[in-house]
Amino acid sequence: MANHRRIKIIVFFCAIPVCLFLATFPLPFTDKTSPPSHYQQNKFFEQTSQEVTVHFISGKEKGPTLLIFGGIHGDEAAGYLTAERYVRIKIKKGNLIVVPCLNASAMSKGKRQGLGGDMNRLFDLSGTMSQRNPDAKVVDLAKSLIQRADYVINLHQAYDFYAPRWISRQRNPSKWGQSIIDTPVYHLHNGEKLEPGRFAQKVSRRSNNRIMDRNFHFLVNNTDTSGHKSRHKEQQGSLTYYALTKQHKVSLAVEATKNCSLPEAIAFLTIAVNSALEEAGIQPDPPPSDDFLMISREMKEKRRGKIVSVSSLAASKAAPGMVRTDFSKLFWSTPAIFDQIVKTIPAGRITEPADVVYPVLLLCSPYADYITGQTVLVDGGATAI
Secondary structure, eight states: OHHHHHHHHHHHHHHHHHHHHHHTOOOOSSSOOSOOSSEEEEEESTTSTTOEEEEEEEOSEEEEEEEEEOOSSTTOHHHHHHHHTTTTOOEEEEEEEEESOSOHHHHHHTSSOBTTBOGGGOTTOOHHHHHHOTTHHHHHHHHHHHTTOSEEEEEEEESSEEOSSOOBTTEETTOOTTEEEEOSOEEOTTSOEEOHHHHHHHHHHHHHHHOOOGGGOOEEEEOOTTSTTOSOGGGGGSHHHHHHHTTOOEEEEEEEESSSOHHHHHHHHHHHHHHHHHHHTOEESSOOOOOHHHHHHHHHHHHOOOEEEEOSSOEEEEEESOBOSSTTHHHHTSHHHHHHHHTTOTTSSOBOHHHHHHHHHHHHSGGGTTOOSOEEEESTTGGGO
């Protein structure tokens, strides 16, 4: 019995630092836990409020390159979370460049605008104005990435539903939700033309074949941004308009509605991106799931670190929710994402480190001798609902 107690004491002091370390290491959002074979990650403006992480994924076979942007607006969480799902996938053919969070400053505040205003209106700044704007360097980075792509997709969220004619206050031409924004045809100076509208229609059809509820079907929205009578001339400063008119890339903005749950919005955007990959001839192996129930589980796993404490005779574990640590800071410090997470927790808050420590101390103590092979849920009741 004395030896048994000595073993328990050793485990007690060894398990605590291990458990505390694991508490800060939630599972990744995707089910791919290791980088694909042709993968590179670059960080720009590190350790600043404008840090941008770019993921480059190359397929085994040559093919076109699709560039995915998320997080250009800080109040559109589904765009960021959808883009993040593609950073660890493998590609058979073609290439991906993924920028999950282009506007870290806006994301951290949960607001549309970053340090220099609406970043999606800064892509047409003149040289003088650009020098004065603190977000200009991020915009310049985005422009350099666009140069490397064949197709560009910017992921967004908006309230209500776009419709080409007035149906209701929630569904009319002034709304943006569930739309794919394009310019039908763009004529180049050499006499050739780009047809992003045709690409958008094909992506829309593919997407809608995957969406059972017709109320959430994507519609193509031609903003006629360059037209003399356009109601959307402000979009001449947008990322996708720049990509089309200045770098001659097929570019789309995809808007999921905010009139649904966050997992559903992520599912809609995932469906659209997967459809664009298919149309572009890029072959992921496999693509992220578009099942919103699976996405909900992924989000819960993202929040729930798995902690294992080992005793001399058996093992039990503590399974917390999202722990307030530096690793998960982007999520709990971003109001738009934080609010969605807290809504799923009956306790009304996320897990604090101390919430995890005390159950682990119990499992490592003599008072837990008769607790064996159990999972202690430390999630504020999230899994009980």
